[in-house]
Amino acid sequence: MSKLGSVPTLDDVAKMAGVSTATVSRCLNNPDRVVEATRQRVLTAVDALGYTPNFAARVMAAKRSSTIGAIIPTMENAIFARGLQAFQEELHQHGYTLLVSSSAYKPDIEDEQIRTLVARGADGLLLIGHDRDPHIYDYLEQRKIPVLVAWSFQPDAQIPSVGFDNRAAMFELANHVIGLGHRQIGMISGVSAGNDRAYLRIEGVRDAISQNDMTPSNLTIIETPYDIDNGAEAFTQLMSQETPPTAILCGNDVLAVGAVRRAQEMGLKVPEDISITGFDDIELARIASPGLTTVHVPHREMGRQAALELVEMVENKAISAGLRLDTKIVERQSLGRPAHA
Amino acid sequence: MSKLGSVPTLDDVAKMAGVSTATVSRCLNNPDRVVEATRQRVLTAVDALGYTPNFAARVMAAKRSSTIGAIIPTMENAIFARGLQAFQEELHQHGYTLLVSSSAYKPDIEDEQIRTLVARGADGLLLIGHDRDPHIYDYLEQRKIPVLVAWSFQPDAQIPSVGFDNRAAMFELANHVIGLGHRQIGMISGVSAGNDRAYLRIEGVRDAISQNDMTPSNLTIIETPYDIDNGAEAFTQLMSQETPPTAILCGNDVLAVGAVRRAQEMGLKVPEDISITGFDDIELARIASPGLTTVHVPHREMGRQAALELVEMVENKAISAGLRLDTKIVERQSLGRPAHA
DNA sequence: TTGTAAGCGTTATCAG
DNA sequence: CTGATAACGCTTACAA
Numbered sequence: 001m002s003k004l005g006s007v008p009t010l011d012d013v014a015k016m017a018g019v020s021t022a023t024v025s026r027c028l029n030n031p032d033r034v035v036e037a038t039r040q041r042v043l044t045a046v047d048a049l050g051y052t053p054n055f056a057a058r059v060m061a062a063k064r065s066s067t068i069g070a071i072i073p074t075m076e077n078a079i080f081a082r083g084l085q086a087f088q089e090e091l092h093q094h095g096y097t098l099l100v101s102s103s104a105y106k107p108d109i110e111d112e113q114i115r116t117l118v119a120r121g122a123d124g125l126l127l128i129g130h131d132r133d134p135h136i137y138d139y140l141e142q143r144k145i146p147v148l149v150a151w152s153f154q155p156d157a158q159i160p161s162v163g164f165d166n167r168a169a170m171f172e173l174a175n176h177v178i179g180l181g182h183r184q185i186g187m188i189s190g191v192s193a194g195n196d197r198a199y200l201r202i203e204g205v206r207d208a209i210s211q212n213d214m215t216p217s218n219l220t221i222i223e224t225p226y227d228i229d230n231g232a233e234a235f236t237q238l239m240s241q242e243t244p245p246t247a248i249l250c251g252n253d254v255l256a257v258g259a260v261r262r263a264q265e266m267g268l269k270v271p272e273d274i275s276i277t278g279f280d281d282i283e284l285a286r287i288a289s290p291g292l293t294t295v296h297v298p299h300r301e302m303g304r305q306a307a308l309e310l311v312e313m314v315e316n317k318a319i320s321a322g323l324r325l326d327t328k329i330v331e332r333q334s335l336g337r338p339a340h341a
Numbered sequence: 342m343s344k345l346g347s348v349p350t351l352d353d354v355a356k357m358a359g360v361s362t363a364t365v366s367r368c369l370n371n372p373d374r375v376v377e378a379t380r381q382r383v384l385t386a387v388d389a390l391g392y393t394p395n396f397a398a399r400v401m402a403a404k405r406s407s408t409i410g411a412i413i414p415t416m417e418n419a420i421f422a423r424g425l426q427a428f429q430e431e432l433h434q435h436g437y438t439l440l441v442s443s444s445a446y447k448p449d450i451e452d453e454q455i456r457t458l459v460a461r462g463a464d465g466l467l468l469i470g471h472d473r474d475p476h477i478y479d480y481l482e483q484r485k486i487p488v489l490v491a492w493s494f495q496p497d498a499q500i501p502s503v504g505f506d507n508r509a510a511m512f513e514l515a516n517h518v519i520g521l522g523h524r525q526i527g528m529i530s531g532v533s534a535g536n537d538r539a540y541l542r543i544e545g546v547r548d549a550i551s552q553n554d555m556t557p558s559n560l561t562i563i564e565t566p567y568d569i570d571n572g573a574e575a576f577t578q579l580m581s582q583e584t585p586p587t588a589i590l591c592g593n594d595v596l597a598v599g600a601v602r603r604a605q606e607m608g609l610k611v612p613e614d615i616s617i618t619g620f621d622d623i624e625l626a627r628i629a630s631p632g633l634t635t636v637h638v639p640h641r642e643m644g645r646q647a648a649l650e651l652v653e654m655v656e657n658k659a660i661s662a663g664l665r666l667d668t669k670i671v672e673r674q675s676l677g678r679p680a681h682a
Numbered sequence: 683t684t685g686t687a688a689g690c691g692t693t694a695t696c697a698g
Numbered sequence: 699c700t701g702a703t704a705a706c707g708c709t710t711a712c713a714a
Binding site: 050 | 348394395396398406416418419422423425438440456459461462569598602605624625628630
Binding site: 009010011021022024025026029053054056057058059060061062063 | 706707708709710
């Protein structure tokens with residue numbers, strides 16, 4: 001019987017099992033460094049008392065937490081859900097726990113979250129994209145916390161990354177769209193400031209425009225926060241121009257779904273009257289009708305690889321070279337030839 | 342200049358400011374209990390060194406973590422996203438940090454997660470639904486951890502809850518459907534074992550059936566994990582019966598969207614040929630076409646109130662009476678009268 | 683194989 | 699208002 005109403009500690013277990021606290025600790029962390037008989041006695045005591053190790057004490061003593069922190073821009077839509085899930089699963093395999101927070105796309109909140117996670121003893125950090133105030137990297141370097149970036153691969157960035165080439169991916173899609181005969185292009189992008197994914201996707205479209213002998217006047221870009229309704233709103237703006245586009249490339253599937261919706265509300269058929277594409281290939285893209293032609297991002301693979309890299313960095317103080325994954329265009333029904341073609 | 346490459350501690354700050362660690366600690370936690378001049382000196386030292394308090398040490402010393410844990414069944418779909426977001430925001434207002442993990446609807450994983458959160462020093466816990474192994478409640482009681490249940494309000498349950506009456510909500514919807522003339526009803530439910538929300542929603546439908554002088558033969562229920570594709574599959578099964586239903590009530594919007602999709606693939610018009618309803622009113626319900634007639638759950642309000650209750654429980658060791666919120670039917674386009682009516 | 687004991691970085695009590 | 703100092707619960711050399 002334990003002291004009633006009080007939480008059992010290592011000491012209680014040690015007493016009950018008639019061993020030292022060191023032995024109990026070993027039983028829990030290096031079971032093989034203790035002989036079978038004692039181990040049995042200890043484990044019996046452990047669950048007789050309902051003992052659970054105190055995490056804070058463990059972290060303090062061991063100076064590592066077996067915890068990885070991740071800060072994603074948002075949990076609201078599913079963009080990061082699948083990748084993070086895979087990241088988590090792989091970490092779990094390696095004995096790590098994932099702590100997630102979201103920054104609502106706000107740099108200062110992200111900054112705060114980073115400090116919080118570090119204070120909580122995160123052994124490593126996963127961040128989304130490269131763009132952020134450099135002093136953050138200084139801070140993390142001083143603390144010697146391994147950091148990996150995901151969702152954007154930039155081989156020569158300061159921080160190693162596991163992700164894909166946002167610019168090339170969007171270039172490929174834009175090129176395809178132009179190849180279909182579209183000449184007046186609209187783009188609904190996420191806010192590009194402090195968001196390299198958004199920025200690079202815009203650049204990808206620009207690349208395609210110029211490589212196809214078109215001019216900036218063939219392209220109209222609207223930036224707006226990732227949200228279905230914003231996508232709809234941007235669509236209205238784009239279509240109310242003198243020469244409305246015949247194809248609209250969206251920075252992600254969420255914006256695209258909003259655009260499609262609004263098109264339909266306006267009585268426009270997709271893709272007969274207007275083509276719309278997404279980016280990410282989240283479930284929404286499949287659900288939407290018409291199904292969204294979009295860029296497939298290997299979310300699960302990215303999450304898994306990121307976990308592998310980060311664990312390696314944490315455990316072996318290794319410097320990761322990062323990893324570039326491939327995206328591919330998924331053709332569904334929201335993209336077609338322009339009406340006049 | 343701090344010792345290079347080493348993380349500054351309270352002690353370093355104290356030294357630099359020429360005060361004791363106790364004073365530094367006070368500056369950070371009870372700024373008003375220290376005189377202006379010293380405070381300035383201390384704060385200057387703090388950011389000269391880039392000091393961040395060590396969370397583990399703080400938790401150990403203070404014996405509270407200002408952390409609330411929440412375990413949700415899944416992050417995959419958006420069912421819990423909005424409510425949790427509001428929960429988090431409200432907690433933040435009160436100086437608490439939220440730690441979330443998901444159990445994938447598996448009781449043993451949930452059990453493990455609970456222990457993990459407790460070990461991490463969570464001051465309070467939010468769980469979804471009442472159904473779980475009683476020994477978990479014993480464990481939490483021994484540890485004296487305040488626990489609140491959300492997404493299901495049951496006034497006389499062992500644990501206080503902030504949520505809605507799943508049974509009554511579904512009863513109301515089913516009643517409405519029957520009132521429209523439907524006599525052969527199908528239901529695609531989530532797995533009800535260990536899930537009171539799913540179970541009670543089924544009961545709600547049964548209540549409506551019997552109160553309208555119909556018999557169990559008028560109702561066919563299929564249970565399947567929450568997933569779009571499962572919804573589609575269940576739809577096929579339901580429709581291949583001798584007397585297929587004219588209306589299908591789904592345990593949530595995700596299943597409903599799957600069912601609608603499959604209906605359309607089979608060439609059936611919704612709601613002309615078959616009516617389908619959802620539950621939750623997540624964004625998906627609005628996006629789907631036709632828009633889903635569903636039960637609106639006040640997710641944000643629920644999250645906010647849950648935070649308020651839980652903080653109260655944690656800080657004042659108060660026993661909460663819980664709170665019942667109202668749901669309401671949202672009529673969109675997926676429900677109509679039966680064809681033969 | 684097991685025990686002893688020195689930290690780990692804070693907070694909080696109690697004097698001064 | 700400020701300073702010593704004793705916890706907090708665990709891990710990990712180092713000894714035995």
